[in-house]
Amino acid sequence: MIISSHNIKSAHHRSFALRFLVLLLLFCCWGFAANAQYFDFTDKRKHVTIPFKMVREMxxxxxxxxxxxxxxxxLDTGVGLMLITDPKLVDSLNIPNxxxxKIAGIGEGDDYEAYATSALDIRVRSLRSYDVAAAILKTDHFGLSNYAGMPIHGLLGYEFFNNLAVKIDYADSTLSVWRPKDIKRQKNGTKVHMSVEDRKPYVKAKVTFTDGHKADNKLVLDIGAGHALSLENISEGKGLPAKHITANLGVGLTGPVSxxxxxxxxxDIGKFKIKNLITSFPQGEQFKKLSIKRDGNLGMGLMKRFSMVIDYPDSALYLKPGPNFNQPYEHDMSGMEYYGGGEDLNRIIISRVEPGSPADQxxxxxxxxxxxxxxxxxxNMSIEQIDNLFKSQNGRNFLLEVYHDGKKDDVLLTLKRRI
Incomplete structure (x- = not known):
């Protein structure tokens, strides 16, 4: 049975909807003090190493x-409040209070509902939470497990970073966590000033567009976003690069985001100059509703090229180029969006095909x-391995066995660089 993509509303670009959801919960439903929720060590140690999995830029x-x-x-610095997206955790966690x-205005259709919890006891290796509550969705509207091809139970952001200095090393897939006073800075890392406003980190960067004009931008440091860079205040008639493609960018408070x-x-960020960077240009009015004026965000498509230390207490970001820093930036060359289906999330179901793309042809x-x-x-493949194949090389051919129109078929897909 082929699973309908209707069941994973915009999982591929879920970040818009989640950011708005968390903002709404935080400022309309809670009265917590900004510094009340944090993580700290459970004993006298000064450092802990936490392994992580990198899946589809998450x-x-x-x-x-x-x-x-x-x-x-x-782990998502773009999230201002812990969010549990798996409704089954309501019963398994035994949350009495x-x-x-009611969460209104997110996309199309009826209001969403969520539970507001009391403080939870959260443990990450030798770290534990203090006064950290969460919102638990009554229905999983975002399909993050399908998108990742593995079970995903929620998102953790501001509370994890609020009290600690966190080094993210993508080369060996580890987090190194210290109290800020104990951390030994990366000797050859570049310090970039970072402000934390409304529970999100912001940095300044300069953008040079393909027509030569430059702009100073205030950007959210958003390690939960898969793109490299998103610029929100660029209109279709002014500022877009001459070569661009239409893109489906997800769902926000007021409906689909195109x-x-x-x-x-x-x-330009700090001393680093990143050239020919793939950039998202979302269109719409929803960004005017944000409480902090900003120009866009920096996502994992770029930040994974660095080893970095995120230090909220010291308002600092430390950047050191990683081994893949100079690799070219590529986008999907197939024209397909897909997700993991079935009980084991290991079936690859196409949710969207871009008109005129190689997959469409x-x-x-x-x-x-x-x-x-x-x-x-x-x-026998991870969903991230499949992603990497489909953005590997312009003109590369793949023989696909597909289930189409009720029968199996073999088709030849030739990748084409579209931007």
Whole structure:
């Protein structure tokens, strides 16, 4: 049975909806003091190393809640309040004190409902939470497990970083955590000033567009966003690069978020100059509703190129280039969006095909299932491995075995760089 993509509303670009959801919960439903929720060490140690999985540009860590788990959470500096997206955790965590919240205006359709919890006991290795509460969605509207191809139970952001200095090393997939006074700075790391406003970190950067004009930008440091750079205040008639493509960028408070993908000439942050960077240009009015004026955000497509230390207490970001810093930036060259389906989340179901793209030209459609790539069954591949294949090389050919129109078929997909 082919799973309909209707069940994973915009999982591919879920960040818009989640950011708005958390902002709404935080400022309309809670009265917590900004410094009340944090993590600290459970003993006298000064440092802990936490392994993580990198899946589709997301940092996934394991944690325990109320002596249950482990659960898989996305570490996300763009989230101002802990969010549990798996409704089944309501019963398994034995949360007696909770109240229901109505969340209006997120996308199309009826209001969403969530539970507001009392403080939870959250453990991450030798770290524990203090006064950290969460919102638990009554229905999983975002399909993060399908998007990741593995169980995802929620997102953790501000509270994890609020009291600690956190080094993220993508080369060996580890977090190193200290109290700020104990951390030994990276000797050759570049310090970039970072402000924390409304529970989110902001940095300044200069953007040079392909037509030569420059702009100073205030950007959210958002390690939960998969793109490299998103610029929100660029209109279709003014400022877009000459070469761009229409893109589906997800769902926000007021409905679908559409926009464009293109490249900028250069991004300057600290002493680093990143050239020919793929950039998202979302369109719409929803960004005018944000409480903090900003120009966009920096996501994992860029930040994974660095080893970095995020230090909220010291208002600092330390950057050191990683081994893949100079690799070119590429986007998907197939024209397909897809997710993990089935009980084990190891079936690859197409949720969208871009008109005129290579996938569209060979007749692939929403709802088709990819069974094998170059004879290798996709159930033996991670969803991230598949992503990497489809943005690997312009002109590269793949033999796909697909389930289409009620039967199996073999098709030849030729990748094409579109931006």
């Amino acid at each position: 940092i996934i860590i394991q944690l325990n809640i109320n002596n249950k788990g482990p659960f898989n959470f996305i 909770r109240r229901t919240l 926009g464009f993908l293109g490249r900028i000439a250069e991004l 060979i007749g692939l459609e929403k709802g088709d299932e990819i069974l094998a790539i170059n004879i290798k069954p996709v159930k």
